Amino acid sequence: MDISTLLGASPVMPVIVLDKVADAVPLAxxxxxxxxxxxxxxxxxxxALDSIRAIAAEVPDAIVGAGTVVTPADLAAAAEAGASFAVSPGASAELLRAGRESAIPLLPGVMTPTDVINALAAGYTAMKLFPxxxxxxxxxxxxxxxxxxxxRFCPTGGIDAASAPGFLALPNVACVGGSWLxxxxxxxxxxxxxxxxxARAAAALRLADSAR
Incomplete structure (x- = not known):
């Protein structure tokens, strides 16, 4: 599945921090x-990595990815754990190159027009605006x-249930990321x-957006 399809699958991508593997499957x-x-x-x-393994193995309806990927080694570890995609908060030239060669798609993080140009030059058309x-x-x-x-962007950082609809109304926003879920x-x-x-309230945001 390519990254554009992934971003279109849910209006909100929850940013999940797990301290216990035992929480991974019931949370998913x-x-x-x-x-x-x-x-x-x-x-x-x-x-994190064992949580990804557990979700990938036990929750077939979930599409689980790895966030906070900052090095090619992180990307390789995420793929090995069974992640379907990876997300970075920023992107070095080395990480952008590794993402193009990876078995799983990378959503690179950008913050400035220069970051965008660098990611675009490396072949990416979907990016995470962060923060x-x-x-x-x-x-x-x-x-x-x-x-x-x-x-197309997945803006993440400082977005909540109240502000998400405004972001989702933009034509260049595919989904938003947030920890409020x-x-x-x-x-x-x-x-x-x-x-x-x-999650149910977040999923309904797509319906509210398409009704406008």
Missing amino acids: RALVAGGIRVLEVTLRTAA AAQAGGIGMLKALGGPFPQL TPADRVRAGDWAAITEL
């Missing part, structure tokens, strides 16, 4: 039950749409029903 099932299938498990904890709020948010995405009409206190409590409700 809760998100899928609410209509959110594309899941970004960040490589920020020791549990979106600090980079200028909706105004920045509108500005980037002029010189780069062929690109998996609040740490709900994950620690194992409150999977609450997470399913958050």
Whole structure:
């Protein structure tokens, strides 16, 4: 599955931080039950790669990827763990090159027009704007749409349930990333029903956007 198809599968890509592998499968099932299938498990904890393995093996309806990929070694480890895609907060020339050669697609992180040009020159037309709020948010995405009409973005960073619809209304936004679907206190409590409700509300954002 290419990255454009992945980005179109859910209006919101949850940014997931897992401290315990045991939480991975029930969390993924809760998100899928609410209509959110594309899941970004960040490589920020020791549990991340094993969590990706568990979700890939046990939740077939989920499309699990690895986030916080910053080196070619991270990318290789994510692919080996069973990730279907990878997401980076930024992108070196080395990582962009590795992404083109990888068995799984990479969504490279960009923040400036120069970052965008470098990623575009390396063959990428889908990118993660990060950190979106600090980079200028909706105004920045509108500005980037002029010189780069062929690109699609997944803005991430500082986006929540209230601001997500404004981003999703932009023609160059394929989806948004956010951590509000998996609040740490709900994950620690194992409150999977609450997470399913958050996912259901996030999945409905696509319907609200298409109705405008």
